[in-house]
Amino acid sequence: MDSLDSLPDDVLFHHILPPLPTVSLVRCRHFCKSWPSIVRDPHFLALRQSFYPTSGHLLFVCPASAVATSELQVFSAPISPGQGDPPLATHIATIPNLNASMVDVHCVNGLLCLHPKNSSNSKAFAHIFNPTTRQIITLPDDSSVRDKFRASTHFGYDPIRDEFKVLRLLKYNDSHEFKIFTIGDATNSWKLVNNATATHIRPTNWFLEDKRGVCVNGAIHWKYSSYILAFDLRSEQFRQIDIPDGYKYKEHCRPHLKFPDLVELSGCLTLVGYDDRGLNLTILEDYETREWTQKRIILPDGANERIHFPLCSVPKTGEILLMPYFLGRLVRVIYHDKDKTSSRRAVVMKMLEPLWPDQKSGYINIFFYQENFRLLD
Structure with a gap:
């Protein structure tokens, strides 16, 4: 050879x-x-x-079936299918030995981080999976987690240093601390983050509610109360971004469903608000000057029955891709042209068998991803 x-x-x-x-x-x-x-x-x-x-793919991570929840299936589909019948989903991988209803997934720059939801004690594992190379690695255990009550895991990418990092927020009793792991670092160990940079963060339940961080501009962001909390992956420090006046999340008529309140669209941090007819987007157009703009999306008639949320911007067209919260055998989406303020519907893929939602929340992890040939071994 x-x-x-x-x-x-x-x-x-x-x-x-x-x-x-x-x-x-x-x-x-x-x-x-x-x-x-x-x-x-x-x-x-x-x-x-x-x-x-290609302008990228959609990635679907879900339990293998209604009964086989101890493994995850990963499928992909083109983000912009051609004419004719929608393509069959492409099976990427089966990841065994994971309780699907207890696993959360983050996708950043083509890599996936799989970790427990609201994990406790020694169950605070973390796996990194590359859908392009089909490689998966398990991060080393952090022995200090065994004495903690809760651990919340988040994933991000620093484009300046070309580094992927896993951030872990640990809460126990009335105190908290932060650990970070850099993928590929020679020490192959978790490092304590200087807690002095986060003295304004109260150890409440805000990070124990399956809140997924959004990585934009080399920082992980979370919407928290009246501001956005950001963790800069290069400096490894926390900072705040004020939310503009007038923004309202407005819970949907089904409050038991968790809709994203913060997403990334075309490289911009975007606050999302919902109502019965559509979505209100508050977009941070300039990260340095903190300049926000407002966009309104009116959903086509009948679309609000299936409940949609913004997933990403389609690279070639600039359209905003709106995904339904629940998926059937045919995956139906909405493409919204923010310049023409018009929308179109499409079926992006079909499954031989229906996708099985997370039995705990009914939600299937859906991401936009592009090929990343980074080697994990």
Whole structure:
């Protein structure tokens, strides 16, 4: 299997590797020593894009079935399907030995972080999964967690240093502390974050409510009370961003369902409010000057019956993709053109079997992702 390495780099770079399907390309890492440097090269990725033009994919993470909740299934579908019948979902992976109803998932820059919901004691594990390379790693245990009462886990990416980090918030009795783990760090251990940077954070239940952090501009963000709390991944410090006057979340008529109040759209932090006819978006257009703008989305007639929330902006068109809270065998979505203030409906994929929702909340984890060839081993 030394034949790949014996080929000239130019032949490998321009003719052999770019047209390969992703699964075949990933397999080449076992036979080609130069594979890691090649797949990270921007010119190679541009060549590959010419063979497989894509604006990204939708990723679905859900229990394998109504009864087999000890494993997770991962599926993908194109974010903008072509004409004709919708494509069948592509099965990416089955992740065993995880109680699906107790696992939360974060997706940042093409990697997934799987961890327990509101975990306690020694159950505070964390796995990192790359859907592109199909690799999964388990982060080392943090022995100090065994003495804690609660642990809440969050995931982020620092584009300046090209680092993925897992942040863990630990609460016990009337005190709290913060731990961080950097993927690929030589120490391979959890590090204590300087608690002095978070003296204004009260150890309440705000981070124990399955609140998913939103990573934008190298920081993880959470909506908290009258402001947004941000954890800068480079400086490893907390800061506040004031919420503009007039913003209201407004619970939906089904308050037991948890709708995202904070999302990322086109690289911008966006507050989301809901009502019976549509959504109100409060967008942080300029992160440095704290300049906010308002957008209103009126849902098409009948769409509010299925309850939609904004997932992402479609890279090629700039449309906002609105996902239904519950999914059937056919995954029906809404594309909203914010410039024309118009919407269109589409079926992006179909399943041979229906997706099984999380039995605890009824919610399927849905993300936008693009290929990331980062090696985890």
